[in-house]
Amino acid sequence: MFKLSKFLFGIILIAVLVFNFAAADTTLTDGSIADTVEHDAKVPILLYHNIMDDFDPKQSSVHISPKLFEEHMLSLKNAGFHTIDFNQYYDYRINGQPLPEKPVIITFDDGYSSNYEQAFPTLKRLDMKATIFILTGRMGAADDVTYPHFTWKQAREMQESGVIDIQSHSDLHPNMMQQSVGRVQLELRRSKYLIEKNLNKTCDVFAYPYGLYNNQAQEMAEKAGYKMQVFVGDKGVNEDDTSLRQLKRLTAFGNINGEQLIEMIKQNTEGH
Template sequence: MYTGYFKKSIIPACLAALLLLVLLASAVTGSRAVAGRRYLPADLTDVPILNYHKVDNFEHSLSLTPAEFEHQISYLAENGYHSITPDQLMAYLKYGRALPGKPVLITFDDGYGDNYVNAYPILRKYGFTATIFIVTGLVGHDNRYLTWDQVREMHKNGFVFGSHTVNHKPLTKLRADELNAELTESAAEIERQLGVRPRYIAYPTGAYSLKVEEAVRKAGYRAAFTIRYGQVGLDSDPYALERIPLYHSGKSFRSFYYRITAAPLLERLGTRY
């Protein structure tokens, strides 16, 4: 009786598991192609883009304490991760240009002052850089946010600054002229302050649409970052790049650990931590 049960239940389950492994293997072998790009080798891996906001000691969902943040960054350093820039990411996705082993793109939204006071020294300690999307209407005008002198210092030391628009308004709710102003005026101010026109933008509040994507492209940006969960791969829309959001919780490091390690497999299976 038990033998028959084994054959009827366990063997089909094993076959199903084997089929799942075959399907996963087929997803990462052979050549992969995306419209408008040449065929690229299949060993190109997806890239995690970490999305932070604040690094301070306030009890806020957007905040990690400096100790929590350093725990995460030290983990990346000790486990062979290398920070990359958005330019490196786009060259990799478009042309298959080599990235360092275990690449990770570290991003911050909003441009809070604690990014300079707390996060910047920690990142430099471990040899990492980051990309910070700033709200240009707040830089130098609100003491909770970065100053242009701080931005220039970080930029000089390899940090990348992108647009988070002028006023941090949800772009999907703006008229066409308002949308264009938020995109172009923020880029112009960053260029005026740093001497380099920003190529990248993060959508305020994560709100975007096909109309917004097209406006971003026409404004001269090479790519745009969302708050949609996931890693970036060859099938990613460059104007809707996925990120892995990291927030404060009672178990912040455990959440970070699962997102940076188990999340790639869970994402392939259509689930998330």
Template sequence: MGYTIIYMLLSYCLQYQQVPILCYHNISKADDGKEDLLHISEKHFQQQMQYLYNNGYTAITPDGLYAHMNGGAPLPSKSIMITFDDSHETHYSLAVPVLNQFHFRGVFFIMTVCLNKTGWLTASEIRDMSDQGHIIACHTWDHTNLALHPSYNVNEQIVKPKALLEKITGTSVCYFAFPYGEWNEQAIKDLKQANYIGAFQLASHQQSTDPNFTVRRIMVSGKWTAVQLKEAIDKAFILP
């Protein structure tokens, strides 16, 4: 009940629809029972996406969300956003085929330090994901916690990764996910100066004073059944 009251009040203050945003990390081929908040098997990911599809969810993009937040553009009544952090190669080889099966567009937050390395996404894979309609966004160069290390190099962590991803995809890279979901006012200021449109965090409440750069997500456990996923969504977000 407490969560419901908080998010009803927050939704009223922000004056727009609160869209559930899911955050995935590593996806594995094996269903070995070792799944957690950072690991999910292809089988369970497929089951979760099947549930969303069967229950009428529409996967929206950050552009759609921000058009709604800032200009009142309409969204489907059961909108959801599906995001992925950390540039694992399985995002391309396992997640994208499942997303395509259900006509869902994913949002992939890339850390560029591991580009083209074994087990991580390559430039050609990132370009192909973008060409297929999935969204490529930034997750710093090397996953530095910007809130914990305020002396970080802005050019190295924020500016150059954006430019590199734009060169790879041939499109604008406008969105950012804070490593570990942690942020502070200086990081938001740096992102704005680097011409990002918005940023995504994790557990903290979205700030009414700067909602574009504090959009909430929830981490999805690989152990969740479809029913548990629904319960987590309903607990964390208010659906219309």
């Protein structure tokens, strides 16, 4: 009986050791755990605006077709990129939290209805995420605007999905370099207040209208509570020493295919 007990104990011990080894091996090879970046990350931020067919090719910096947008997203996934949001990037920069391998941030400016109708379902289906910088003074606008804007209700749906994060692009899209101190304060603080009130979230990223800013606007944005500020630039990616007040974006033009998009990112990454 004693020998049988020792034999059974040995079998159980071996089984436990094999199970623990297998679990440890899975942890090491699981991309969501092992394939992370803890420092020296180079993070491209891509900029889109409106999604539509049949646009003037001269407006390819603003428009992209639904089919080509999906091609861009699939190309990013196939190239091994992982979409993150600005909260993740901030935690990486300030708190040392690791990022997934080959992180990228997808952004949209202005808050057009096509973001809700086209980009949102595509991103959700592909398990990707993006940030939309909205104009709070034009929510739901359909008249007297070039293209319609989505509503607060639609913004809440996207925000609550976890796919989209809503942040500020000002209230009415003025050139912040040409405004009085009072107007700059209004644009920064009113948009932040409306986003936080209507979406029950913290608004802490500001994207400058036209990508234009000066030191005064940057200081006022920081005092208003924005942790990060972004512009355009169309050159370079964001590294550990990039100022959080001057995060760079690359325009994803609507006249380049997915392969060209990946090449553009590669050229801007390798150049820094």
